[in-house]
Every structure is written in structure tokens, then in C-alpha cells.
Amino acid sequence: MNKNYLTIKEAADFLGVAALTLRNWDKSGKFSAGRHPISNYRIYKTEQLEALLKEINAGGGQCVKPSKSSIKKLKVKLIED
Template sequence: MKREFLTVKEVARLLGVTPLTVRNWDARGKLTAHRHPMNNYRMYKTGDVEELLKEFEISKVAKKIPRPPEPARRELAEPEKPKFRKLKIDIL
């Protein structure tokens, strides 16, 4: 049977972060805590944690995709600079 809620420590272990990071995410609204009615501990819905884990996995994959060096990215992002205009003229 799947548990509906996880503790701060369990979430931290699953996501590979510290419990303090989990609490900070709660404070910033990245992860929503629910309070246990008996002891007022923070508890996190399993579904919310699974969604965050999917986001982490996607970002890890995206980081592995090779990117062009910074100067090339800058030039590609700004194609209307004089250097590109001259290049267009030379080609034509």
C-alpha cells in the first residue's frame, strides 16, 4: 500500500538533498507541507514529491545535452549584430 504522506527526512533522502533544503522549498512554495494533526510535523504528499522528482530527472537529462560555448550562444541569440549583417552581405 502506497503511503499518502512523507516526512521531511524521507523527502530529503528520496531527492538527495538535506532536510533543511526541503524546509526551504516549503518556505518558498516549491513544495507544500501539510501539518500532522498530532505532532504538527511537516508532511508532504507523495504525489507532490513524485512530481518534483520528475522535474529533477528532466533537469538532469537536460544538463547532459551538450551546449555551444557561451560566445557562440550569445551570437546565435543576437543575429542582427553587425557581424552577422556583414556575413549575410558577403554571402549574397
């Protein structure tokens, strides 16, 4: 990679996750972003992203099963005229 820093969209594309996922990771402290000095937008170092991607690909990523309380069923009622 030629760029030292990536925008949140570029970083999300690089990792194969949504930009919202990166925002959530930043808010929870799981993966912190830097801030652009003028715009205050989130920016990510390419070295950090590459290290995270290597960790994920090496099996370091954790898969969490959602709890039953976090799953909601959608009920659809069909009404015919």
C-alpha cells in the same frame, strides 16, 4: 510507494536533498509541505514528491550560480612557536 505521506527525513532521502533544503523550500513557498494534524510536523504527499522528482530529472530544475557577495573567503594564518 506504499505510504501516502512521508516525513521530512523520508522526503529528503527520496529527493536526494537535505531536510533543511525542504524546510527552506517550504518557507520560501517553492515547495509547500502539509502539516500533521496532531504533531504539526511537515509531511509530504508521495504524489507531490514523485512529480517534483520527474520535473527535476526532466531538466526542469534550475541551477543558480552564487553571487560574489554570497561567497566568503576563509583566511588561515599559521603561527609557529
